[in-house]
Amino acid sequence: MSQMQERLPAAPLQRGAKARKSRRQGVGAMWLFVLPAAAVYLFVVLWPTLQGMALSFTDWDGLSAVKNFVGFDNFALIFADPESFAATWRTILIAVVITVVQNVFGLLLALGVNSRIKSKYALRVALFAPVVIIPVATAYTWRFILAPTGPLNDVLSALGVQNPPDYLGDSQLAIWAVCLVMIWQYSGYSMVIFLAGLQGVPEEIIEASYLDGAGPVRRFWSIIRPELAPALTINLMLSIIGGLRIFDQVWALTNGGPGNSTMTISTQLYQAAFRFGEFGYRAALAVILTLMVAVISGIQYLALRRQNGN
Amino acid sequence: MHYKGVAVLAGIALAAVSLAGCSNTPSGGDSSTLKVAGLGAGDHDALVAVGDAFTKETGIKLDISEDGSANYATTLRTQLGAGTGPDVFFVYPGSGSPGAQKTLAEAGLLEDLSSLGFESKIPPAYVDAATYDDKSYLVPMTQGLIGAIYNDTAMQEAGLTAPTTFSEVLQFCADAKTAGKTAFAQGFLDEFIPQMIPYALTPTLVYGPDPDFAAQQADGSATFADSGWKEAFDEYKQMTDAGCFQPNFQGTSFVDSAGMVGRGESLALVGVNAFLQQIQDAAPDGTTFAIRPLPATDNPDDTRIAAAFAAGYGVNAKAKNKDSAMKFAEYLATPEAQALYAKTAAGLPVFIPEGFEADPVLADMIPYLADNKFSPYPDQGWPNNRVSAVHASALQQLLSGDISVDDALAQMDQAYNSKG
Amino acid sequence: MHNKYTWRTGILEVVMIVVAILFVIPLYLLVNVALRTSNDPASVLALPTQITFDNFARAWVDGNLGNALVNSGIVAVVSTVLIILFSAFAAYPLARSMRRLSKFAYYGFLAGLLLPFQLALIPLYLTMRDIGLLGTVWSLVLFYVGSQMPFSIFLYAGFLRRVPIEYEEAASVDGAGPVGTFWRVVFPLLRPITGTVAILNLINIWNDFFTPLLYLSGSGQQTVPVALYSFFGQYSTEWNIVFAGLLISVAPVLLLYFLLQRTVIQGFASGLKG
Incomplete structure (x- = not known):
């Protein structure tokens, strides 16, 4: 750096x-x-x-003028609620899965469209297209595709699969469906950022490595990877923050169900505020989310900085 | 000179703010316009029709806004909390939801409508859901009924008749399968669906035999776990095991399930009468439908239905046009408005006017109303909104076999007793 | 020699095209469903038996999309212009000065990337009410300009550190003041990253759902995602109309991306070195 x-x-x-x-x-x-x-x-x-x-230190219900100071009661409630812990772990799991898969996939796509293939400009546009779709609309489209009798299962049935899966209705599968939708939507975003990083690698350096006879893997590792460090930093930060805050897609896809199996901190937060009228509790949840995002992305930023700095 | 660029920036910012000031008049124009918020969807046409009739009679213009039912409570709460709410707005009856009458009345956000004098006409079973502290806070418009909505055309093709006992229900599911159909299409993916079957079963199993159950629950002498609710959940599980629902019902959306019934792939679905609209949308012309009770015991005489008023309107305690708002509320309670609203929404008015002809699909349900064999939706008596959220998620877990009936009921009791 | 199109390149090309097709299938379904009549017997994966544009007409009229597009357009364009001006100006000293205070300010802005919008949502709503912006699109403009500052400043500052300082020195020797130097010399050099900042902000703002839902509720004004959402509720059983509405709503941003895609990638490329 x-x-x-x-x-x-x-x-x-x-x-x-x-x-x-x-x-x-x-x-x-x-x-x-x-x-x-x-x-x-x-x-x-x-x-x-x-x-x-x-x-977050009050018991405000969002409606009345009454706000009582309750100290750390809301935080105590959160830590006493097993569902909050479950939602926290789920949120971290989603963020990690999205971050890893989206970046690996985004990088592979970027390497692909940065090569000599003829269709690269068309492919760049196509692969980025999901990024611009309104998240709620994305969720609706995927609800249509993943429905038990939707197009995906139609294809599976046509291929002779008995009892095709229930992606959104199975409490084991639903969380992966959420990740899939996020990865589909944002891989193009990661791709564009990596692509930008790749374009910063001077042509001559790549050329020289060909003359050296460096294999593609070694070439990537020793020449391209260091140049990608800034792009990687941005990508990791954006995807981890996005993953930890995930809301629109989950809410429109599954409402946090089935049976809370896709409930994240953000959906819990929404529910607490607008369905249960627990604005104080909600604010406490949001404070915890903020701290989590700050700590995780802080660690990541420092780690990458140290690595890039050398 | 050096600061020219900054001056330009400041200018732009100022311009933006002053432009904002200019356009600050709410659309809808002058102050005599009454701001009304509705739920949209099925109630949209009805509210517009009644609103037009009101404007014709009084000259008071309405500005109707709708955010859609999914976000209604969110935006309403925010607006009311900030004092920016509409003058007259849709209110959920009872207390089970964040936009519900008791919740809002307790926070002092609803105007007391007792002076309008419609209270005496409210059917006794509904009074509680329309009042708080013996004061009346909302004008009930339509009643909702929960039952099984049958595609009669498909029933005839399959040579089946609607079950009248719970054993027949299970038999009906088996017969439907033999005929290559699903008995009931339930769209569990949407949160408001899982609760429909317990709501249909508990009037017969809980609230009919024990009319004081809700009160006992409130004073702590009764629980979900130790009541007919257990039987209701058991029966729900039996229906699932008997294959009453379509494959992968957990991931089916309500809309898809409505389509299945409309097209006759499924014979019925359990839900509120308003669902008929979506079902008919998907049905070929000439398909006939009927709503019938879902039996819960083996004695047909035990059967009761869940009925409640489904739509009501309240007046904002801080309404800017309180006089007009009260006039509109008064108008909503008149027989003409009730009939017009119900007719447009294809529902049943709460104050059934003389000579009102109900939609023929409701024919089998009306006698239960007339004979007082109904109980309100259970959630209208629940103390907080957590119970219905937990109810839905517990049912999803129960029917996919993740938890037992006792676990599910324990979760609900815990939610019932939580402070939220 | 490496510029040759070898058989390996050929395989890569095929693989990439297959991946892209898998990627685009959901979009294909969108278009395909939007173009057919509701009772088309053909599978949704096959082409429609009969192509119709009625769905688009109905979505346009019933969803009130024309009005929503205008609102979204105003909000997105005005906000983005202000964001570019404010963040470019702010990033300049933040990137150039190495004083402790300016570092502190820079990280102060970056902290905004971490704060969940939910915390500020209700307090800001009350403030907007007090200053009388509620129910107008200007409340949204104000919100976006503030909330998009961190990311935009981050991108600009990263890019600025790559711009050689000699240009400004030359200008300042010529007697130009800081504003003149920035406006005439530096800002034009920022063009690539400005393209990136513009398109990313436009996408973010165009797609935001929750803020306009809350801030415009009850005013009769809607932005595209909010109009679409209530439209979903109304036409929940008619996928063809819903999808037609969806396509109308993504068209402007998609078109812009088509036009600007070179700039976007270049901007990133030169801005990522921070």
Whole structure:
């Protein structure tokens, strides 16, 4: 990673009155540059989030004017509820599966469409297309495809499969169906980011490796992989954060069912707030989700940074 | 000079904000317009029809908005909590749901409608679901009935008749299989479906024989686990084991199950009468349907049905146009409005006016209403919304064999007693 | 020699095409179902017996999609323009200055990537009510500009670190102030990443469902996903109309991606070095 570039001096190095003057102006202007973004960000994200966190210490029901301070009661309730633990593990499982499969798959696709094949431009567009579909609509499309008498099982029946599976109705399978839909939708996203990284690998380096007679695997590992590190960082961060926060697809596909088998932290959170009127509890859940996302992506960021830095 | 770019940015931001200010008038125009929120889908046409008639009579315009039933409670709660709610809005009866009458009334968000004087006309069995603390908070519009909706055309083709005892139900499932059909198509994927069969069975098994059950449960002297609910769940399990439902019913959506009944691949489904609409959508012209009770014992005389009012409207306690809102509420309770609403929604009004002709598909159900052989939907008496959510998920687990009947009932008792 | 199209390339080509076909099958089903009549006897995997565009007409009219497309368009375009301006300006000093404070500010923005929107949802709703933006598309614009800042600044800052500083030095020696330098020299250099920022934000904003549902509810205004969702409820039994509506709703973004796909990939390519 470009640690060196980050340390480049910010202001021109000339000495003299003029330079110093422009430098001072630069500092003042800098804050004006950041001001609009910071103002909106504070107003829309940080301040309301802090207010939301404050709610996690109350018993607010979302309706009445009454908010009682209850300390850590909501957190205690969450830790006492086995379903919260189950949902937490499920969320982590989904995030990990999505992150691994989507990135491996996205990378393979990127390598494929970065090769000399003739259809590469058409393929790039086709493989990215699912990304732009509204998540709720994606879920509906897959509900149609995965229905017990839907097109997928029609094909299986035609191939002679007896009793084709019930993807969304089987509590063992439903969570994999959710992962499948996410991976289908976002592999193209990972692909584009990897592709971008691959395009940064200078042609000559690849060419040189051919002349060296490096095999494709060795070529990938020793020449291409290091160049992909930044793309990998972004991809891992985006997919793990996306996986941990997964909501739309689960809610529209299975509603968290069957029998809670696809209930994640986000769907639990939604249910607590808008169905049970437990806004305080919900806020506490959201705080836990935030901490989880922060810790996991923090560890990952530091690990990758260390690896890339060397 | 140096700050020109920043000035441009600030200008854009200002412009955006001031533009926002300009367009801040809610669509729907002047302040005399009454904001009404409906549930959409089946109730849409009915609300529009009644609204038009009201406007014609009083000159008060309505601005009707609908977010769809899936999100209705979400948006309504947020708006009411923030004081930005509509003047008149759809309210779920009883207390089982987040947009329910008792929940909202308790939070002081509903206007007391006792002065409108329709309360005395509400059938006694429904009074509890329409009132809180002896005050009346919503105008009931239509009644819903739970039963088995049969595709009579397909029944005739298969040479079968509707069962009148529970043993016959199981036999009916076997006969349907022989005829190459499924008896009941249930779309378990949608959360509101699993509960339908217990709702259909418990009036006969629980609430009929023991009319005080709900009260006893509330004071802690009765539980789900130790009641007719156990029998209801047992019967549900028996129906599953007997192959009453289509293969992979757990992953079938309600819409797909309605299609199966409409096309005659399945003979029936258990649900509320409003489902008929989706079933008919999928049916070839000329197909006939009928709704009949789902028996739960082997004595046909025991059979009762679940009936409740399905649609009601309340007035926002902080309504901006309270006078108009109250006028509209009063109008909704009139026989004309009741009849018009029910007719358009193909339902049954709560205040059945003289000479009202119910949809013939309901013919077998009406006598149960007339003879007082019905109980309200169980969830309307549940203290919190967790119970119905747990009910649905426990049933999904029960019928896929993950947990036992006792486990499922224990989960429900726990939810019933949780503070939420 | 490596530029030759060998038999291995041929196999790769076939494999890739097969994978892409598997990928596109759901989309094929969408189009295929949307183009047929509701009682078409052919399997949904086969081509329709008779092609009809009636479903699109019905979806357009009954789903009120025209109005929703206009709303979504305004929200997406206005928000994206503001996001680009705000985040490019903010990223410039954040990427250039190595002062502790600016590092702190940079990570402050990045922290936004981690915060679940659910926490801020209700408090922000109340604020929007108080400033009178509720029920207008401007509440959404404000929300998106704020909530998309972290990701956009992240992309811009990464890219900026790759832009050689000499350009600005030259400009600043010529006497241009920081704003002039940025606007005339740096911002044009950012064009590739601007394309990326634009399209990713457009997709995110266009597809968002929950915020418009809450903020526009009861106002009679809808964005495309919200209109589609209520449309799903209304026509739940008629897949052909639902799918037609869906296609109409994804068409603008898909078209934009077709047009900008080169820029998007280039932008990423040059922006990923941060």
